[in-house]
Amino acid sequence: MTRARAPRSRTAAPRVPILRTRPRPAALSVLILTTLLLAVTGCAQRSSTTPPGVLNVGQISNSLAFFPLFVAEQKGYFAEEGVKLGERPRLGTGAKVAAALKSGSIDLGAGVMTDALNLARIDDKGRLVANLVDRYYVDVVVGTSFAGATPSDPLDQRIRALRGKKIGITGPGSGTEALVTYLFAKTGMNSATDSELVNLGSTAAAALGALKAGRVDALAFFQPIAQQATAAGIGVRFISPAAGDVPGLERTSHGVVFTTQRIIDKKPKEVAAFQNALGRAQRFIHQADTAEIIRLLGVYLKGIDPKALTELPALMRSEIPESIGFPRSSFDAAIAFHRTTGLVKHLPSYEQIVPPALRANAT
Structure with missing residues (x-):
């Protein structure tokens, strides 16, 4: 005789929100990067797969x-x-x-200094190619x-008001996580245990949607997130290193292009041409008519509220250098920042990661 089975419960097990992450120590963020690199490359160090004259x-x-x-493409x-x-x-x-x-599917990577330093940690041939933004351009x-606090309150009070809050970031090991880690450390807190970091990816619309819906209490996100939040009436800029809110981060190499020495050796003319074009674009941003910059930004940031565009030309001119070189002082500020966060171990020297030409052009 067959024993009757007990009826299954109709109540589904509670879902774990896919965006939310458990607090993780900085060392785990580094491990994630290393694991990802090994998984993609199989420990190989491949060179460029593109034909001569082309850079991915x-x-x-x-x-x-x-x-x-x-801008360099459009012009x-x-x-x-x-x-x-x-x-x-x-790539997100x-x-x-x-x-x-590392896998060879791209020749140059445009990211932040955190990414370049992490690459140099596991590959001593990692090299910087261009300095894109010379301020820490992540806003809270x-x-x-x-x-708990207002944007006009002292910095320590603003940071402490973030304790216990859900803070949206792009992902673990990112420059957005690094800023939260740094700010919490300044007040004796630990972002891994004193906040809940929520991975939102790199799409501004998704981040703003999470803030509007209350899935996060705050965002640590790349500019122009504050301008977009203000234009939409859903948020305000709370802490901005680029605006001078955080002592020590007034000038720091942050947005960068990086590669490996193998690519530079294999495609020296292509890399040099890329650098020349990028330098021209950065000078154009400083010299062009503001209306033209706003027009180009409207194309670049598809769907952005026009009200969010008005302050961006002046903002970019204060952050984007006219030279692609790396001033020693800005590089040292970036190293000090990453030493404080602990997100990157075995930090490279200026001479190791900055090619000679980019030291000479640093002004």
């Missing part, structure tokens, strides 16, 4: 740091300098950019109903 360039997203690449500078850009994937996180670079944005 991957970047995290369409944040303000990578606007010079767009035809790459073609005039003698290099063709092949695939231009938006710096870890994926580094993995693609809070919802309009956020309580």
Whole structure:
């Protein structure tokens, strides 16, 4: 005789939100990057897979740091300098950019200094190619109903108001996580245990949606997130290193293009042409009519509220250098920042990661 089975419960097990992450120590973020690189490359160190005259360039997203690449494309500078850009994937996180670079699917990666330093940690031939943004261009944005502190309160009070809150970041090991880690450490807190970091990816619309819906209390996100939140009436800029809110981060190499010495050796003319075009684009941003910059930004940041565009030209001119070189003081500030966060171990020296030409051009 067959025993009757007990009826199954109709109540589904509670779902774990896919965006939310458990607090993780900094060492785990580094481990994630290393694991991803090994999984993608199988421990191999591949060189370029593109034909002569072509460079594949991957970047995290369409944040303000990578606007010079767009300008160089739109103005035809790459073609005039003698290099063709092949695939231009938006890869979402710096870890994926580094993995693609390591695998040979891209030749140059556009990310943040955290990504370049992490690559140099596991590959002593990692090299910087261009300085895109010379300020820490991640802002902390809070919802309009956020309580505990206001944007005009002292910095320590604003940081402490984030304790116990859900903070949206792009992903683990990112420059967005690094800022939260750094700010919490300044007040004796630990972001891994004193907050809940929520991985939102690199799409601004998704991040703003999470803030509006209350899935997060704050965002640590790349510019122009604050301008977009203000224009939409869902948030305000709370902490901005680029605006001078955080002592020690007034000038620091942050948005960068990086590669490996193997690519530089294999494609020296292409890399030099890329650098020349990018330098021209950065000078254009400083010299062009503001209306033209706003027009280009409207194309680059598709769907952005026009009200969010008005302050961006002046903002970019204060952050994007006219030279692609790396001032020693800005590099040292970036190293000090990453030493404090603990997100990157075995930090490289200026002479190791900055090619000689980019030291001479640093002004």
